[in-house]
Amino acid sequence: MKPTLFLLLAMLAPGSTVYAASLIAVDADQQSAFGITLTAPLPAAETLTRRYPAEVAVPNRQMRVVAAPQSGVLESLLVAEGERVEVGQVLAELRSPELVDAQSQYLESLTRLELIETELARDRTLFREGVIAERRLLESQSKQRELTTMVEQRLQLLELAGFGSEDIMTLARTRRLTSRLPVRAPIGGVVLEQMVSTGQSVATAAPLYRVAELNPLWLEIHVPVERIVGVQEGGRVLLPREDTAGTIVTIGRMVHGQDQGVLVRAEITEGTERLRPGQFVEVQLSAEAQGESWRVPLESVVRHAGNAYVFVNRDGGFEALPVRVLAEEEGSAVVAGGLSTADRLAVTGVVAVKAAWLGGAE
Structure with missing residues (x-):
C-alpha cells in the first residue's frame, strides 16, 4: 500500500485525532506526504468577471x-x-458642371451688388442735394439689402460645395470659372x-x-443582466491577450432582447495600435468588492453541502473556515470570510484534507 494512501486511511480510521471538534489533525510529515502546500490570502479591492467578448469600435466623435x-x-x-x-x-x-453654375450665379449676384451699391451712393448724394425724393433712396437701399442677401446665399452654396475662403477670393478677383x-x-x-x-x-x-481617428477606441461589451451588479463607470476593463486595459465610460439602461445583455462601453487609450475597428477581443470587467474581501487560489476553495470553505493552517493541522465566494476569476476566487494576511491556506493536497475533514465528521 502506498504511504500517502496509508496515512490517509489512518487519519480516517476510528479513534484518529481528526475527530477533534475544530481541528483537522495533519502533522508536518503527513502534509509532506500528501503534497500539501500553503499560500497566504491577498486583500482584494476589486473582483474580475469571467471573460466576455467585446467589439472594438470608433467613438462617434472621431x-x-x-x-x-x-x-x-x-x-x-x-x-x-x-x-x-x-x-x-x-x-x-x-x-462638376453644377460647380460652374454655382460660381456663375455667385459672380452674377456679386456684379449686381456692386452696381446697386454704386447707384445707392449716387442716390444718397442726390437726396442730400434735394434732387430726388426719399422714396427713390429707400428703393435703392431695399435693392441693396436684397442683393446682399443673395450674395451671402450663393457664397454659402460655394462653401458647401467645398470652396475655401481663398478659393472664393480668387474667383472674385479673377472671374475665372472651374x-x-x-x-x-x-x-x-x-x-x-x-x-x-x-x-x-x-x-x-x-x-x-x-x-x-483611432485613438482612443471604444470596447462594446454585452454583460448578462444578472452579472451587471458591481460594475460601475470608472471601473477597469482588462484585455488579457493584448496586455492592456481601459476604463468603463457608460453602462446602458436597456437589456438587449437577443442575448439579455446590458451594453457596457469602455474607452481604451493604450495599446490601440494593436486593435482594429470591428475586431472582437476577450475582456474582463473589474467590480468593486463588497466589504472585506480576499483573493485566494481557486484550488483552495472546497464545497460541501452547498457551502464553500478554505482550509486554514493551524498548529497541528487545519481548520475548515466557511467563506462566501464573491467572484470566480481565472485561477483565483474572491471570497469574504474571517481571514487575515497572517493565515496560510492549503492550495495543493486539498482533496486529502477534505477527506480527513469529512471522515472526522462522520
Whole structure:
C-alpha cells in the first residue's frame, strides 16, 4: 500500500485525532506526504468577471463620412483604405458642371451688388442735394439689402460645395470659372473605407470615404443582466491577450432582447495600435468588492453541502473556515470570510484534507 494512501486511511480510521471538534489533525510529515502546500490570502479591492467578448469600435466623435459636395464625375482618388491622412488633405478630385453654375450665379449676384451699391451712393448724394425724393433712396437701399442677401446665399452654396475662403477670393478677383473640385479631409486620421471608384458618377452628398481617428477606441461589451451588479463607470476593463486595459465610460439602461445583455462601453487609450475597428477581443470587467474581501487560489476553495470553505493552517493541522465566494476569476476566487494576511491556506493536497475533514465528521 502506498504511504500517502496509508496515512490517509489512518487519519480516517476510528479513534484518529481528526475527530477533534475544530481541528483537522495533519502533522508536518503527513502534509509532506500528501503534497500539501500553503499560500497566504491577498486583500482584494476589486473582483474580475469571467471573460466576455467585446467589439472594438470608433467613438462617434472621431468618425467622419466624406461626401461629394456636388454631383459630378470622380476624376481621381488620391488615397485608399488604410492610409493615414491629415486635416485638409485632398482625398479626391471631382469634375462638376453644377460647380460652374454655382460660381456663375455667385459672380452674377456679386456684379449686381456692386452696381446697386454704386447707384445707392449716387442716390444718397442726390437726396442730400434735394434732387430726388426719399422714396427713390429707400428703393435703392431695399435693392441693396436684397442683393446682399443673395450674395451671402450663393457664397454659402460655394462653401458647401467645398470652396475655401481663398478659393472664393480668387474667383472674385479673377472671374475665372472651374469645374474641378477638390474633396478634402475634414479630420486627420485613417481611411477606414473607400466607397467609390475612379470615373464613377456621384450625386450630391454621396459618401466617398470613411475617415476616423483611432485613438482612443471604444470596447462594446454585452454583460448578462444578472452579472451587471458591481460594475460601475470608472471601473477597469482588462484585455488579457493584448496586455492592456481601459476604463468603463457608460453602462446602458436597456437589456438587449437577443442575448439579455446590458451594453457596457469602455474607452481604451493604450495599446490601440494593436486593435482594429470591428475586431472582437476577450475582456474582463473589474467590480468593486463588497466589504472585506480576499483573493485566494481557486484550488483552495472546497464545497460541501452547498457551502464553500478554505482550509486554514493551524498548529497541528487545519481548520475548515466557511467563506462566501464573491467572484470566480481565472485561477483565483474572491471570497469574504474571517481571514487575515497572517493565515496560510492549503492550495495543493486539498482533496486529502477534505477527506480527513469529512471522515472526522462522520
